[in-house]
Every structure is written in structure tokens, then in C-alpha cells.
Amino acid sequence: MDDLRSGTRNKRGDWSPSHHPEIAFYWKTPFDLRKWGKFLIDYVWPWNAFHMAITLLYWHFILPDWEVMKTLSWDWALWLYAVNGLGIFLLYGSIELVYYVKRRQGTRFKYNAKFPSEQPSDVFWFKSQNIDNFLRSYLSGIVFWTLVEVLMLWCYANHYVYWLNWSEHPVWLTLLLFATPLIHEVNFFVIHRVIHIPFFYKWIHSVHHNSINPSPWSSLSMHPVETFLYHGVIWWHLVLPSNPLIALFQLHMAGYGALNGHIGFDKLELSDETALDSHAYLHYLHHKYFEVNYGADGLIPLDYWFGTWHDGSKEAQAKMDERYEKKVARLNS
Numbered sequence: 001m002d003d004l005r006s007g008t009r010n011k012r013g014d015w016s017p018s019h020h021p022e023i024a025f026y027w028k029t030p031f032d033l034r035k036w037g038k039f040l041i042d043y044v045w046p047w048n049a050f051h052m053a054i055t056l057l058y059w060h061f062i063l064p065d066w067e068v069m070k071t072l073s074w075d076w077a078l079w080l081y082a083v084n085g086l087g088i089f090l091l092y093g094s095i096e097l098v099y100y101v102k103r104r105q106g107t108r109f110k111y112n113a114k115f116p117s118e119q120p121s122d123v124f125w126f127k128s129q130n131i132d133n134f135l136r137s138y139l140s141g142i143v144f145w146t147l148v149e150v151l152m153l154w155c156y157a158n159h160y161v162y163w164l165n166w167s168e169h170p171v172w173l174t175l176l177l178f179a180t181p182l183i184h185e186v187n188f189f190v191i192h193r194v195i196h197i198p199f200f201y202k203w204i205h206s207v208h209h210n211s212i213n214p215s216p217w218s219s220l221s222m223h224p225v226e227t228f229l230y231h232g233v234i235w236w237h238l239v240l241p242s243n244p245l246i247a248l249f250q251l252h253m254a255g256y257g258a259l260n261g262h263i264g265f266d267k268l269e270l271s272d273e274t275a276l277d278s279h280a281y282l283h284y285l286h287h288k289y290f291e292v293n294y295g296a297d298g299l300i301p302l303d304y305w306f307g308t309w310h311d312g313s314k315e316a317q318a319k320m321d322e323r324y325e326k327k328v329a330r331l332n333s
């Protein structure tokens with residue numbers, strides 16, 4: 001595929017898209033029905049459909065009996081850790097293998113022309129971003145994801161929280177299911193903005209930001225506190241009346257969906273004609289510039305409203321530079 005038909009490449013070889021990401025259309029033209037049709041298809045397919053498929057697999061084949069989950073135990077906690085670890089290994093590992101190890105599409109659609117394995121650095125364990133990110137994912141990211149999951153299932157099993165049935169509350173639960181990406185974006189923006197406060201950044205979030213040029217293994221390479229807050233998005237379902245299937249879907253959107261921002265390619269070529277949109281650009285810019293794009297795709301565009309939206313355009317760059325200069329002047333005065 002010719003990536004220069006939809007983007008440009010600079011002298012360093014870094015590629016960027018010509019079409020800049022936009023906030024969700026309904027904030028500007030809410031009554032455009034054709035846009036709603038396309039939006040809803042993109043909303044569901046393919047990523048959220050994938051997370052739902054994974055959730056249904058867990059629901060039917062992985063989760064222990066609710067009777068078992070009434071009691072906290074290492075047995076089922078370790079079982080869930082093993083399944084989460086294997087699931088991540090298969091999903092992240094296969095993308096890493098095809099696009100970063102075998103480099104099937106070279107640097108086509110790749111934001112940063114360099115691959116992390118070409119840039120050893122002292123900030124990483126064993127000087128390797130890949131080894132560091134992989135180990136941190138399994139020693140921290142997936143551990144605290146599983147801890148959050150176990151606590152959530154234990155609360156539901158004991159009916160410590162609302163458990164609404166689909167047959168009695170189909171409308172509310174369907175609305176809530178469709179709202180999960182919105183909840184994800186708000187939760188992510190808030191916790192992410194907090195851990196960018198210098199004190200928390202230094203102790204917590206800098207671990208994740210060591211990867212300036214992220215790859216799939218960077219996704220869950222987080223400090224324990226960050227991964228606990230990030231996966232803690234499911235506490236929303238312990239407060240709002242909900243259902244464990246939706247809570248589990250919300251959790252998988254965080255755990256498996258963390259991949260999206262860290263793919264490093266704008267599109268993954270599936271054949272000569274077709275490619276999968278990664279939705280990675282905004283978060284890639286966050287890793288590059290740090291103080292922009294704290295949220296996700298702009299479904300609830302908090303970055304846009306708070307002035308930290310960066311879509312890769314010259315205007316957004318100038319706005320960020322101006323903000324940065326003001327900050328330096330403030331610190332100096």
C-alpha cells in the first residue's frame with residue numbers, strides 16, 4: 001500500500017496522516033443522520049466487537065462459578081491472571097511479531113521511523129524497551145488488572161452491589177453498554193490528568209512514559225498505582241446499577257484495548273487492498289509531547305474543552321508551543 005496517498009513523511013522518515021483526527025461529529029452536527037450511520041458502525045466494528053467477543057468467551061468458558069467467587073482465593077485469582085496473561089500474549093504478541101519483529105509492512109504508516117529495538121537506553125531494564133515493557137506488563141500491569149477483576153467479581157458474587165438483569169432492565173443496560181467507551185474516556189482523562197501532576201508523574205506515570213516511541217508491549221507497562229487506577233474504571237459499575245457482563249466488557253476495553261494507543265502504526269495492512277485503522281495517532285502524540293491528549297478519541301472531548309487537544313496540525317502545534325512558553329515564563333518569574 002502507498003502510505004503517501006494519505007500522509008506525508010519527513011526527513012527522518014516519520015510518517016504522519018494528512019487528515020487530522022477530529023472530535024466526535026455530534027458535538028458539531030448532531031442531526032446529520034448519515035454521519036450517525038457511519039459513526040455507529042465505526043463505534044462497534046471492529047475493536048469493540050472484538051472486546052465483546054472476548055468478554056463472551058470469558059463469560060461462558062473462563063469465569064468460575066459464582067458460588068466459587070463468593071470466597072476470595074488464590075486458586076481462581078491465579079487462573080484469571082493466567083488467562084489474562086495468555087490473552088495479552090496472543091493479542092499483543094502477534095502484532096509485535098508481525099509488525100515489529102518480522103516488520104511485514106516495514107515503516108509504511110509508521111509514525112516513528114525507528115523501531116524500539118534499534119534504540120537501547122539506560123532508562124529501561126536491561127537497556128531494552130521490549131524486555132522492560134514486557135516484564136512490567138506481567139509483573140505489574142496484568143497483576144493489578146486481575147486484582148481489580150477479582151474484587152469486582154467477588155462483589156457481584158456476594159451481591160454487595162446492584163446486579164440488574166437484562167430481562168427486567170433491557171433499555172438501561174443497553175444504554176449503559178453503549179456508554180462504556182464514553183465512561184472509559186472520562187475515567188482515563190481524569191486519572192491520566194492527575195498522574196501528570198509533577199509529583200505523581202515522577203513517582204508513578206514516568207514509568208509508562210519512558211517509552212517515547214511506544215510499541216504494543218508498552219500498553220500495559222505501568223506502575224502498579226497507575227494500572228490499579230486505569231483498570232479501576234470498572235468501579236463505575238459498582239456505583240451505577242449495572243451487570244457483571246458489562247463491567248467485564250468495560251474492563252476488557254481497558255486491558256485489551258490499551259493496545260490501540262500504542263500500536264505505533266496508523267494502519268495495519270491486512271492485504272494489498274485492506275487495512276485496519278489503529279486509532280493510535282492521538283495517544284502517539286501524547287507519548288511524543290507529554291502534555292496533550294490526556295483522553296482518547298474525542299467521544300467526550302475533554303482535551304478539546306480544556307485546550308490540550310493535539311490533532312497533529314500546525315495550528316495545534318503552535319497552540320501547544322504557546323502554552324509551553326507561557327508555562328516556562330511562569331516558572332521563571
Ligand SMILES: [Zn+2]
Binds near residue numbers: 214
Ligand atoms: Zn501510553
Ligand SMILES: [Zn+2]
Binds near residue numbers: 192196205209290
Ligand atoms: Zn501520560
